[in-house]
Amino acid sequence: MRTAVVVIGAGHAGLAMSRCLTGRSIDHVVLERGEVANSWRTERWDSLRLLTPNWQSRLPGYRYDGNDPDGYRTMPETVEYIARYAEAIGAPVRTRTTVTSVRRTDGGYVVVTDQGEWRCRAVVIASGACNVASVPALAAAVPASIATSTPLGYRNPDQLADGGVLVVGAAATGVQLADEIHRSGRPVTLAVGEHVRVPRLYRGRDIQWWMDAAGVLDLRYDEADDLARARNLPSLQLAGYPDRRTVDLNALTSIGVKLVGRLAGVRDGKAQFSGSLRNQAALADLKMNRLLAAIDEWAARTGLDGAVAPPERFAPTAIEASPPLSLDLARGEIRTIVWATGFRPDYSWLDVPVLDRKGRIRHDGGVVDSPGMYLMGAQFMRRRKSALIDGAGDDARELAAHLASYLDGRRIEARAQRETLGGQNLRPAAAAL
Amino acid sequence: MTAVAEKQVDNGVNVAALLGAREALTAAPEAAKFNWRASCSWVNGTHSRTSVKGFFGLGQEQSHRSEFTFDVDHPEIFASEDHGATPVELVLTGLAGCLTAGVAAIAQLRNIQLKSVKATLEGSMDIQGILGVDSDVRNGFDGIKVKFDIDADASREEIEALVAQSQKRSAVFDIVTNPTNVTVAVN
Numbered sequence: 043m044r045t046a047v048v049v050i051g052a053g054h055a056g057l058a059m060s061r062c063l064t065g066r067s068i069d070h071v072v073l074e075r076g077e078v079a080n081s082w083r084t085e086r087w088d089s090l091r092l093l094t095p096n097w098q099s100r101l102p103g104y105r106y107d108g109n110d111p112d113g114y115r116t117m118p119e120t121v122e123y124i125a126r127y128a129e130a131i132g133a134p135v136r137t138r139t140t141v142t143s144v145r146r147t148d149g150g151y152v153v154v155t156d157q158g159e160w161r162c163r164a165v166v167i168a169s170g171a172c173n174v175a176s177v178p179a180l181a182a183a184v185p186a187s188i189a190t191s192t193p194l195g196y197r198n199p200d201q202l203a204d205g206g207v208l209v210v211g212a213a214a215t216g217v218q219l220a221d222e223i224h225r226s227g228r229p230v231t232l233a234v235g236e237h238v239r240v241p242r243l244y245r246g247r248d249i250q251w252w253m254d255a256a257g258v259l260d261l262r263y264d265e266a267d268d269l270a271r272a273r274n275l276p277s278l279q280l281a282g283y284p285d286r287r288t289v290d291l292n293a294l295t296s297i298g299v300k301l302v303g304r305l306a307g308v309r310d311g312k313a314q315f316s317g318s319l320r321n322q323a324a325l326a327d328l329k330m331n332r333l334l335a336a337i338d339e340w341a342a343r344t345g346l347d348g349a350v351a352p353p354e355r356f357a358p359t360a361i362e363a364s365p366p367l368s369l370d371l372a373r374g375e376i377r378t379i380v381w382a383t384g385f386r387p388d389y390s391w392l393d394v395p396v397l398d399r400k401g402r403i404r405h406d407g408g409v410v411d412s413p414g415m416y417l418m419g420a421q422f423m424r425r426r427k428s429a430l431i432d433g434a435g436d437d438a439r440e441l442a443a444h445l446a447s448y449l450d451g452r453r454i455e456a457r458a459q460r461e462t463l464g465g466q467n468l469r470p471a472a473a474a475l
Numbered sequence: 476m477t478a479v480a481e482k483q484v485d486n487g488v489n490v491a492a493l494l495g496a497r498e499a500l501t502a503a504p505e506a507a508k509f510n511w512r513a514s515c516s517w518v519n520g521t522h523s524r525t526s527v528k529g530f531f532g533l534g535q536e537q538s539h540r541s542e543f544t545f546d547v548d549h550p551e552i553f554a555s556e557d558h559g560a561t562p563v564e565l566v567l568t569g570l571a572g573c574l575t576a577g578v579a580a581i582a583q584l585r586n587i588q589l590k591s592v593k594a595t596l597e598g599s600m601d602i603q604g605i606l607g608v609d610s611d612v613r614n615g616f617d618g619i620k621v622k623f624d625i626d627a628d629a630s631r632e633e634i635e636a637l638v639a640q641s642q643k644r645s646a647v648f649d650i651v652t653n654p655t656n657v658t659v660a661v662n
């Protein structure tokens with residue numbers, strides 16, 4: 043089978059690209075191993091709600107039109123939202139089609155699937171950035187008596203044995219699972235490394251509203267001071283609880299979650315925690331305050347001060363005087379470890395030499411280091427918001443333009459897009475995270 | 476460049492070289508593998524002398540400009556002759572040196588002029604551990620406190636951020652806060 047472009051993956055990112063290709067009358071298919079929005083259907087825990095408000099899921103030609111713009115979608119609602127998008131844009135999706143190999147040929151690519159082969163000139167990799175749960179190597183030393191779980195397999199606390207749970211990692215996933223598991227009556231110890239603290243609401247508005255309005259989420263990859271670092275930043279400690287509560291470390295200790303440092307080793311059946319917890323908390327408090335100061339400054343400059351509540355600052359993260367440095371895993375106090383230590387993509391099917399030594403795709407703002415190959419949905423790919431539902435639109439529009447020129451035989455530089463395609467001047471607040 | 480005059484900040488740190496090294500090592504990660512060495516000879520009693528000179532890095536043998544030696548001993552209340560600092564004081568020295576260097580480098584990077592930086596360190600220890608009096612007491616420090624007094628052209632928040640970032644990037648801070656495999660063999 044032949045087409046101009048194969049898009050791999052029918053999540054919101056692949057669909058946004060499909061819509062932009064359709065808009066340019068570029069012939070393409072979207073190959074999806076499961077159903078549209080497969081990740082949201084099959085890889086998320088039961089209670090999860092988006093941590094971005096309903097309004098913040100704008101996709102090319104599609105937006106939320108319900109009556110609860112500030113609410114947070116449940117998983118079924120998220121699946122429905124994305125499935126309706128696929129229908130609305132008439133995306134040429136082939137479901138139940140798993141890509142098993144992508145190879146280069148003269149002038150294009152061969153995409154092999156379990157439903158036959160496609161030949162095309164360009165490929166868009168939109169297969170998701172979170173296919174695999176990253177688990178640190180030290181997990182191998184965890185005693186066999188301890189059950190382990192990852193966010194991709196975890197569904198609800200009832201799956202876990204009664205008794206204590208060590209949640210490793212304090213990004214969005216870790217703090218949400220710590221909160222839910224502890225409230226289920228299983229005492230949680232949370233191992234905390236680098237993390238990003240933000241309040242859910244600031245001056246009466248959602249923090250995502252502020253970051254969107256002040257341009258924080260629009261910071262471009264070629265404007266970031268330290269892109270490698272920005273791309274590795276853990277997700278914000280946020281949850282989409284209907285009561286809009288904050289889920290930072292202080293909120294967790296207030297319900298009884300115990301904080302320990304980063305899990306640094308497992309030796310002789312003992313978990314060892316870093317003595318750096320206090321500094322990790324200090325770094326996160328400082329970073330949050332810089333963000334809030336930038337927001338305040340932006341609010342003052344744009345004349346918003348009268349319209350919103352006055353500036354506020356939050357209590358520093360409370361850390362006990364001497365947090366424990368080790369925990370005997372054989373003592374029975376901990377029955378389960380949940381690895382909330384991040385996710386990574388799976389490119390095992392990609393037979394084009396575009397991976398760096400850490401297994402990441404080499405790309406310049408989504409223009410992959412192989413002619414006619416593009417990426418979507420990677421962390422901070424073209425802007426800070428690139429991995430969010432709300433970030434796919436701008437990226438898809440720009441990359442579709444690049445792709446169209448490529449098909450036309452014109453070569454353009456990824457960075458040159460900036461002048462022509464909606465590049466904005468850096469707003470001061472943008473660099474605050 | 477814009478017409479706005481850049482303020483001249485000089486903390487004696489060659490940031491361009493550091494950033495250059497970072498870029499070069501990202502491209503050639505093998506060169507980033509270093510090996511630090513020390514050799515120690517017993518003198519007498521609890522007195523020993525450790526010297527450092529050669530190390531390995533950037534793909535080849537390297538050397539300090541000259542050999543540095545450190546006398547290590549214990550004070551007289553331990554019935555020793557006090558020819559030098561105790562080993563644990565040298566650990567504090569390492570931590571202080573590492574954090575202070577970090578503060579200077581990060582200040583330079585962030586365009587902050589330092590006027591003075593003073594760190595005071597305290598490591599508390601219950602010596603029942605090393606004496607084997609109580610096996611529940613650990614040998615090492617039960618805690619380390621570092622206090623920085625920094626005079627710089629910067630706000631309190633900026634100074635706190637310098638100190639926090641220097642901990643984040645510090646080798647010795649990492650060494651003392653995280654477990655390390657130590658292999659000791661006899662030739």
Ligand SMILES: Cc1cc2nc3c(=O)[nH]c(=O)nc-3n(C[C@H](O)[C@H](O)[C@H](O)COP(=O)(O)OP(=O)(O)OC[C@H]3O[C@@H](n4cnc5c(N)ncnc54)[C@H](O)[C@@H]3O)c2cc1C
Binds near residue numbers: 051056075076
């Ligand atoms: C726990 C969690 C919570 C998140 N919460 C939010 C949030 O609140 N708000 C927000 O904006 N973002 C959130 N995100 C980030 C992001 O929106 C999601 O990760 C989203 O699923 C990414 O969309 P995507 O289209 O890039 O990838 P995916 O949704 O993962 O879609 C990729 C698709 O490709 C398919 N696929 C993969 N490999 C193959 C193959 N070999 N052959 C064929 N098909 C293949 C998959 O089945 C999948 O359907 C969250 C992410 C996670 C992990």
